[in-house]
Amino acid sequence: MLFNSLHFAVFLPIVFLLYWFVVNKQLKQQNILLLLASYFFYACWDYRFLFLLVFSTLLDYYTGLKMYEATTEKKKKVWFWLSISVNLGFLGVFKYYDFFSQSFAEALSRLGVDVHPWTLNIILPVGISFYTFHGLSYVIDIYKNRIKPVRDFVEYSVFVSFFPLLVAGPIERATHLLPQIQSKRTFDYVKAVDGLRQIVWGLFKKVVIADNCAEYANKIFNDSSAYSGSTHVLGALFFAFQIYCDFSGYSDIALGTARLFGIELLRNFAFPYFSRDIAEFWRRWHISLSSWFKDYVYIPLGGSNGGTALKIRNTFVIFLVSGFWHGANWTFIVWGALNAIYFLPLLLLNKNRKNIETVAQGKYLPTFHEFISMTLTFGLVTFAWIFFRAENLSHALAYISEMVSPSLFTIPQVHPMAFIFFVVVFVLIEWMGREQQYAIANIDAKCPKALRWAFYYSMVFAIFYFAGSEQQFIYFQF
């Protein structure tokens, strides 16, 4: 079930009304309803993989308890590694097996040995990377004695499977989400209105901006040899906005939906395209994944506390793993490596925490220096997106080589001026709301009611006007 589908538009109000009117008296019942709704939500995609989700949940729940009850360190370690290996094993089989077997066969064929690898050719269960990471963080936190295990299976299951975050995050932490699941939720008018507003904003980003950008980006990337360098630049820009509005739009809908049920999820995006350097970009893009990697990979490896060589190694490890997490393709690995290369100078010069605050705080416009920094950062990020979007490395390289050819100085063959105007207006709205949780979060305080409602109706109209194709969210494939 997609967030941008009519099925979800029916599903959500039903669950909402049952939650606040039928099972509102008891926490246990509220959690059971959320769990059933979440399993139904997941089963609508493919009920067979629901068993995998339930198994993964059971495994982590049980190993969590066993680790806590273990009388010796050795026993605790056994349960810990059992959970880690099964979780990563599932991820490896479903997501990476074909990639490794084919890469191995290709490497052997270069040495003159022909092998025909056995491939699984199975579809990737939606959300496996996300719920596996939920489970891993829970198990690691118990192992490290940061948290105690949950005794109530329903509570733990809701933590893993809560439908707004189930298929594409944000990747939650037990320390943040579990206490909310364990305490009684009461209806809050302000939060509910804010949730609805964030849902509408997320839908607008997805349906109006991302899906239209996708149309042009796909056209240019799928037939890139037919287009000039300047059109390639435009294609990369369209993809940059597509992936941002697609994923941050999804996160907005997820956060807004959770808020309707009285639950606050981790913020996942903080206007990343207004970043002044790559380090700031990575503090603002897919925040829940970046912080997961920081806490569970980077810091255990030594973080930035060691010597220069260690810093370089750890930076590359975290970015390469992050690239690989996105998919079993060399393009993602190069994308990760490229970001590591962007990031390293800042780390080595100790300038990676230079831009912590929101750009041009309290001002209408950035300074000239800030503007140049933002433009450069956006350019670097967009360049890296080419690898992320390309079918394979040779496609990416061919795409880039056309970009730096003389055809860069020609008029683009694709120039949807009306839509580009729409994107510019969208960027302006984002700029004006960059100090809020999401761009229109503060509209209540800034606009009179009539204007506000007119704005909401305009957004709803635009969503319906462009809706129809129910395009998948990009991050579902990860």
Add this chain to the structure above:
Amino acid sequence: MKKFLVYLGFFVLPIIVLGVVLEVLLRNIPNDYTYKDHYLTRQAVGVEVLFLGSSHAYYGINPVYIQRPAFNASYISQSLNYDEAILKKYGSQLPSLKYIVVPISYFTLFTTIENNSESWRVKNYVMYCGMKTSRSWMDHSELFSNTLKVNIQRIQSYYIQHKENRSCSDLGWGMDYNSSIKNNLEESGTFAAERHTVMDTACYRQNRNSLHSILTYAEQRNIKVILYTLPAYRSYVEKLNKEQLATTIETAKQFAHDYKNVEYVNFMNNPSFQQRDFFDADHLNEIGAEKLTRKIDSLINKM
């Protein structure tokens, strides 16, 4: 909570009202489905020849060239399960029916309307022909089965610009061929052949059953059936998958052999159809349609 629901109600109400108004307006736009439903329900008592099938028959058969009273009930992407449904729904309104003519195109046995990109057309059979072929609630609404952009254009075209929305002739022949690559016979051949190549065995079984059902229905009522493969341009024929094509033709021949009331004729490579007879590589234009319809007419007269 009460305040939230009241405000939400106030916000949503105009959207719902507007939606209902749009739905009513859209449903009242006459279209080919309502016309054909009306014709088959009220004016078809004398019809002796009924043409079924997809766009190939819709554009390729013009009943004015049939000497007996005839009607073309085919439509774009109409698959065999809908041919069967049409026959069963309107059969009792056709007491004079003596011939049923069904095209067996390259894709006929391997696709159904539900499993291709034209599945949005299912709602037309549900809403305008009263068929219970879909349980999806989206197929019971114009508003939900098209984008708002398309729906607004349709309302504007019919109610404001007063443009005719029906595109078939009085006898059901399609007159509005509207493909972006029409007349480009080379390009359209490659494109259509690629699109039509789908060796889907589940669909094949389903379509065989539908065809069996149509032929049995006809046999029980003493109705003769002509199965035919339409002429196609070289660029299309050359790109077809040989296995799928052979399976199609062999299956049609087998049916013609198994049923006494059935004849099969293959016009695919018929030399009398030339470049000037085609809209695109797999659709006949009005000249080709006249030629093919006259050939079928002479077949009917010989049966």
